[in-house]
């Protein structure tokens with residue numbers, strides 16, 4: 001227990017910080033005149049603040065400093081504890097909800113997965129939808145901090161690359177010597193883009209509440225919607241265009257924007273191999289799916305096919321998960337390709353989930369190198385990224401990541417099958433949860449919701465979302481005996 | 487064209503050797519009194535012999551020696567040309583067959599995949615079924631030569647490990663200094679085990695023709711059957727037990743048996759980490775699936791569940807693909823786990839397909855090492871196998887193999903989806919073809935056959951079988967511009 005003290009002390013401070021988040025739905029409920037619900041948010045604020053303060057007070061005499069290793073325990077504890085705090089108000093405000101659904105919903109929000117267990121979103125109080133969506137905004141903030149500032153320090157799954165090799169502000173030790181400063185810079189970019197997104201949604205025709213909620217779930221690449229119909233609610237090409245632009249922007253590492261801003265040059269952005277690959281696969285997929293939709297006569301015109309393809313490819317490819325139509329009813333090539341894109345297209349350091357494009361670029365380069373090596377066994381051709389040689393340890397870390405990624409998906413799919421689901425539902429539910437995409441196929445398709453699953457299945461998928469969001473290794477390391485040894 | 491000469495010269499000799507194979511169905515057709523068909527096999531023998539001899543005669547003045555690089559072209563050409571030769575007699579003997587089906591069937595036979603495009607197997611002439619099954623025996627011989635003797639020399643996908651690191655006869659240069667000698671030793675083991683298998687099937691109650699055909703498809707881990715009902719034809723626990731024993735034996739590297747025989751000790755077999763992992767996953771899966779079958783009341787007794795689980799787990803896990811019942815109708819956990827096993831359980835140097843257990847062992851060790859490294863960043867813990875350190879280049883090669891494996895499966899699945907199949911059929915068909923397993927799920931399940939697919943889909947899957955059998959890289963390297971450069 002003694003060794004948990006420094007971790008719990010930081011957790012206490014995180015809880016106190018998180019309590020402020022309850023003020024957002026509180027203010028909206030007052031604005032909307034939902035007097036009864038305001039008390040719930042006020043209670044949530046008070047309880048979380050007191051819990052954090054109390055935990056901190058209990059641990060006020062702790063002596064040991066945080067070690068890097070404690071970071072794994074901390075991030076997992078944070079992403080397990082905050083959904084619990086966030087789920088409590090749902091129990092009081094959503095009619096007939098059970099704890100497994102409420103926790104799933106809160107985990108889905110804070111991991112920016114966007115898989116909802118709730119039906120009848122339009123009938124929920126405004127402040128509840130505000131809460132669901134705002135949690136995704138916080139999740140986005142958290143993941144930027146995690147992926148850009150914490151994971152590289154822990155040297156995780158090839159992400160040590162982001163500490164040493166990547167051109168960008170992290171490389172320059174003087175520019176941002178400490179995690180806090182880096183985080184502040186990135187959050188500034190995140191808030192600036194969010195403000196732009198909010199205003200754009202408003203200008204495109206949304207009311208302020210919708211504009212605020214969609215801004216939250218766009219920037220966090222979360223994909224929650226306050227409407228059951230999601231974007232079909234508006235049926236507006238302009239609103240969809242705004243969503244496409246900001247989803248695409250949020251799928252790029254915020255480090256790049258920070259670097260552009262500091263350097264007053266877009267060179268670091270447009271020359272980045274990860275960004276180039278990201279733009280290429282999204283564009284190529286939009287065209288491929290447009291042609292398939294057109295060839296199958298799903299829409300009357302090619303323009304309509306292009307509009308639908310662009311929106312859904314970007315939505316699923318960036319792991320947002322918005323739907324404007326039941327794309328699961330499209331020729332199966334389209335939804336499968338889009339969900340597959342979601343597994344890897346987002347850039348590391350964005351708010352997206354999945355394998356991350358930088359790892360895929362490394363894998364492709366390594367495969368290419370291997371094809372050269374078997375033709376010319378004596379040629380020395382190290383894998384490079386942005387001009388720098390990628391160390392063998394990074395490739396080995398990516399290999400480990402990929403195995404654990406594949407094993408997690410297959411293992412969790414088998415568990416879901418054992419629980420009685422069909423193959424398409426089980427496999428797609430695990431894929432969309434581990435990659436933090438959102439809606440799946442089969443029983444959990446875009447016009448359904450995860451509320452059809454039983455409690456056991458929801459708990460498994462809550463774990464899958466946590467696992468994916470924290471890049472797998474940082475959670476799984478806690479299950480090794482070695483981690484807990486002195 | 488000049489540079490193709492040495493490759494074609496070897497291909498000519500391979501064709502001449504392969505022509506002898508036609509004598510096997512010829513003899514059986516004479517034995518069975520199928521006079522009309524005997525002429526077909528005689529013609530096949532003559533035509534293949536003349537084609538090989540003619541090609542050799544044309545190239546009798548070629549000067550350049552084979553380079554290692556030519557090996558890739560050779561193995562691909564062999565596995566493209568032999569199915570073409572083998573398919574021709576099917577056109578004359580199977581009523582109503584089309585070329586795409588005949589080539590698919592022959593490719594499925596020679597790659598020991600065992601996915602059949604034919605219905606009404608029981609009504610086919612005996613010599614046709616003999617031919618289908620005997621091709622799988624030849625395919626097994628070929629793959630042992632390929633994986634054990636050729637691919638390591640080409641340094642492919644981590645298989646260079648088998649040249650230097652593995653304890654076994656290949657390590658001792660004096661014991662088997664040349665490919666031909668190694669191959670001879672391994673083929674001796676293969677023939678000896680086959681003879682034992684033949685006698686066992688006969689003793690278990692099969693007639694000689696069935697015993698011969700099932701011996702061929704068991705030892706080659708091919709899975710073709712001369713009966714539509716496959717093993718349900720016999721409904722005999724003893725016959726199933728014989729199949730289980732010899733499938734399990736054929737799923738282990740023949741190098742190990744050779745080493746056991748030379749060393750007069752089973753130590754090299756039972757201490758081999760690959761063999762241990764192979765035995766473990768098969769046993770664990772048999773018990774897991776027995777319990778699931780029993781829990782779902784699929785069979786009346788636990789013994790019946792155990793019998794069905796043992797037969798089908800070994801059949802699919804070793805990539806044989808025999809069926810004794812419609813296991814696709816079991817709770818989906820069971821068929822999915824069994825097909826998943828088929829993707830990796832077989833040992834390298836066996837006649838099985840898939841990723842191979844040795845690669846999976848390396849991946850697991852690398853993942854374990856990574857989990858240690860992120861806890862103790864300064865600990866040096868190289869990946870070892872059988873006591874020797876695995877070089878980083880081998881791990882990098884495995885990484886490339888895994889990416890290309892994954893990309894091939896996803897890419898081919900998308901192509902199959904585009905052609906109009908449903909997700910389960912498309913995905914499972916690609917999985918079972920790339921891994922040379924046999925029957926899939928959905929439209930191509932164990933009680934159906936691949937004849938339901940259209941020509942385009944059969945050609946794609948023929949390519950998938952080729953790709954998987956030749957360990958992907960050796961085929962794909964031919965599609966690189968660099969390969970064809972001087």
Ligand SMILES: [K+]
Nearest residue numbers: 113222319437
């Ligand atoms: K999402």
Ligand SMILES: [K+]
Nearest residue numbers: 599708805923
């Ligand atoms: K097979």
